[in-house]
Amino acid sequence: MKAKEYVEKVKSREISAVKTTKGILNEIKKINGTYSFFNAISENLALELAERIDKNPKGKLAGLPISIKDDLCVKGVETTCSSNILKGYRPPFNATLVNNLIREGAVIIGKTNQDAFGFGSFNVNTDMGIPKNPVAFCGVSGVSPTYGLVSRYGLIDYANSLDKLGPIAKYVEDLELVLDVIKGYDFKDSTSLKQDIIKEKEVKKVGLIKETLDVDPKIKDIILKKLDEMNVEYEKVLLPKTSKYALPSYYIIAMAEASTNLAKYCGMRYGQEGKVNLPFNESFSEVRTKNFNKEVKRRIILGTFTRMAGYRDAFYLKAMKVRTLVIEEYKDLFKKYDLLVSPTMPIVAPKLSEVNKLKPRDHYMMDVMTVGPNLAGIPHMSVNAGFYDKLPVGIMFTANHLNEKRLFQVGKGL
Amino acid sequence: MTKIGLEIHLQLNTLSKVFCSCSTKQVETPNSNVCEICCGFPGSKPVLNKEAFEKALKIALALDCKINRVTFFSRKGYFYPDLPKNFQITQYESPIGINGKFRGIRIRRVHLEEDPGALVHKGSYCLVDYNRSGIPLVEIVTEPDFKTAKEAREFLRELITDLSYLDVYDKKSDFGLKADLNISTTGAKVEIKNVNGLKDIEDALTYEEERQSREVPKNSETRGWNAERRITVLQRTKESEDDYGYITETDLPVIEVSDKLLKVIKDSIPELSKEKLTRFTSQYKLSDKDAKVLSNNKRLSELFEKVAKQVDPEIAAKWIIRDLVNQLNYHKKTLDQANIKPEYMIDLLKLFEGKNITDNTTKQVMIKLIKEKNFSPKEYIEKNNLIMQSSNSKIEEWCEQAVKDCPQAVEDYKNGNEKSLNFVVGKVMQLSNKTANPDIVRKILVKLIRK
């Protein structure tokens, strides 16, 4: 059932929000022991919200159960970014996005697992958060909107200038419905946009990014087949600078920003508590050494290195310049094309046993398709294009700033 | 040769903190004036306080700086318990102003940043209070242009006077001013961190100059000021420059200073103390001493100028610059606390100027004006019949009574003791409730006694 139909049924009292919520909570509790989808189940909050809806079924998302990724603050509900260092932390405030969802009647059921601080490519979730690879691997849809369209207030930062929040759901219609609720200017996030999405939704001409076709040929075939089915004029286009420089620039900026964002976790003010003795630096190090995982530490070290005097010019400042070039390259293509197309991932979902064999660099390569749009702050959407050995393959559409309507237009037609 | 440079940190007198809506008022209870933003909780984001930015811009303009028309914030990373995010939001590549000049000293840069919290040492342990965290600070960095500690202090004194004119800084809070002091004499450069207030800054520099003449520093070092023992103490020697790993604070937008904003702020800058001093001596013919008192005190000079428009400036100067200031000191009140309405002062001094009240009455009423709220001199004088009596018949009556009451003094005067007349005049004043015109009293008494 699409979200919209469900909401209509809650509003006409055909469906009880409390009943649905209880059912979902039971289901989660049953399977969470095995799969650890959830870091925290917000049973009390969920039931309270559901009861409120059954009494007064109102809002665009009335009674709709939604899970929140663990890097978004929900007041009073343990929020850890799946990192040991934040264990026990209950934020004293809601993220703006969470407030917006609740205002429109959503039922917050819990916090979903992720890689610590969003590092790494393998999360299993069908929720709100930074939708990236899980979308393609799970065969669901996700949209990452224009940077600043959705307030980041209450998002526990990974890389401030890159982080975008968007929904993940089964149907494109649901993405549109939820994005409509969570978007909008928020004075608490100074980078949030005052402009709204552009009304234009017609897609006449599409550019297929040639460099992204250098993937498993079976994935390429699925993408091309899907494109033919779409019945829209398309041609191959080149993104040479982005293909070459976006990934290293993305990682330099992300790690530099992340290394400052992660500085605050030192066992003194929230989350893990350490006894702070003098010299305090040693106490801080002890807590950080014990509670950050290897990947987080790797990124803190790399990020700190790129912003140190002597290396700053060669890495961080250069990456910032590349970013401008990447934006320009996209803008040029959008003069001619309404959308750009590529596979979402270079491979299909690996098994857990294979994940463990991947080297850090292999992980970073998973991001190769999404870093360009993320660096440029432009919206992109991934939907399922088909299956390869029973594993889903995602197709990604990228649009110019605030052209989300075009993404939804093609997404709904697939 | 001694070279001194200052890195001055001043608290701006904004209503709220620089990146959140917490008040800047000083609060007794530790950690009670805080929120998720000034405590750096995960997920919180800063929002720039427009008032703080405009005040920093005003300072940069007043110090004759070149304004960076595109400016942004940076993260300065270091770990310290009083720093909630373990980075400070400050400005690095693009300070609000650069290359200025003030009182002959070159200004390298002026930028805006957030104050950290405060560490409170208690015996064997240490507590952290974040109430101060997020108070807007403006950092003013001078070139090493001072040659003596005294010069540095005089510069700071003039600076904070002018900044209080600009209404960007509260002069009363001496804690609102901290400085890092760079001083080199014959050896390497020494930095003294975090010295509070003008007196300690001068003393630390004087001490350090003397110390360096005894033990010439070979390497650059950082020292601290021990305010109890009045000495500087070595904190660490510096092999290389500190590395704070600055990156752009992308949670805050890049700020473009528009022509319009620049003009509005420029136009809002009032006359500063040095210009005021010159104008007061020429326009009101004040003595240097009086003019200096006024130019160093914004409120007093405002009051004076309002009054001097309607009352002879010489009279205004006597009563406001000298008598009022003395009485305020005596009653341990500031002009702000006394909150004297200029209209009331004008009423009072006009009565004096028109010879409607005596010197004595003026003084008594002024004290009431200082001590009482919403006190109207005019009403009070009328109600209590304090208008100076110049009618001869009335004064004659009091004089005749006084001559009767003070036979001994009258006798002494007759025998050539001129001073004893004052005693009889005093008696008349007492009888008249201080309203008799003393000149007339004297004339009548002399006439009566000689008769």
Ligand SMILES: [Zn+2]
């Ligand atoms: Zn605050």
